Amino acid sequence: MIRTVVFDLDGTLVHSAPDLQAAANRMLADLGHDPIDIEVVISFIGNGVEALVRRCLRHVGHDPQELSRALEMFHAYYARDLTTLTRPYPGVVPLLEQLQEGGFALGLCTNKPEKPARDLCQALDLERFFPVVLGGDTLEVRKPDPAPLRHVIAALGGTGPETLYVGDSETDYLTARRAGIRFAYFDGGYQNTEIAGFKPDLTVSHMGDLAALILQHAE
Structure with missing residues (x-):
């Protein structure tokens, strides 16, 4: 679940x-x-x-x-110019709305420094979805060290077995694996090389498709 x-x-x-x-x-x-x-x-x-x-x-x-x-x-x-050209990917906002309405605890774990991460989310009206935001400078370590992801999960009151981490890169994949967390891979992001031994739990090409997959694992 x-x-x-x-x-x-x-x-x-x-x-x-x-x-x-x-x-x-x-x-x-x-x-x-x-x-x-x-x-x-x-x-x-x-x-x-x-x-x-x-x-x-x-x-x-x-x-x-x-x-x-x-x-x-x-x-x-x-x-x-933090959000002059930056926009959410298609399907992201409906995905987050659906998960929030479904009672899921949502968090953000990024290697972007915390302040610009928060400022970006505020400018794009995404902050309402994330009670916990952790940046690359929040702790003494950053991804792919598993500590940031574990920190976010704990702050949300979650547990490892009930958590899914969603990312687009080898760094995200390694973070999830080292934390013992299931990983959903967005293949429309910035990873442009093959990942050795890559076996994500879920893969999506459109973020809007992720909600249905998550809901299947929430029953």
Whole structure:
């Protein structure tokens, strides 16, 4: 039986890559580099903002010693245009409404820093679904360490056997497996390489299809 559902954010609930790309390219322009395309930026998403910025610098051959300065630039630009281009994936809002109405406990576990994660959810009217939001800087560790996911489940009053984690990446899959939690994979997100030994419990190509699958496991 599933009673608790925890979601990843970027690439799972929202298509945020265009705004991440815009912030990254403004940062790179300030550092004297040409822009990078969205496919490259998408390949850098999933392990937190610091990892994304570090990968951008490495991609253009910039001095890694300037990571702190580049991070400040990125955060400033991204905060300014957090949801200019970012939107929920089709079917996400009806899915969350249906699960909320069905009495499921819903939480968010992302590697995006907590403040922009909360600000993004507020701007897109998603915060009403998530009493618990945990970001990549909330704890001392981040995904794929299982501690963040376990923290969210505990805060929601859930248990491992009754929880489903929904994500789009290898990081999410490893997090769920290490936490001993069932995993639903959204294959319309940002994972663009094969995952070794990949055996998700559920797979969906449209987020709107997930509600029916979850309800089947809630009876």
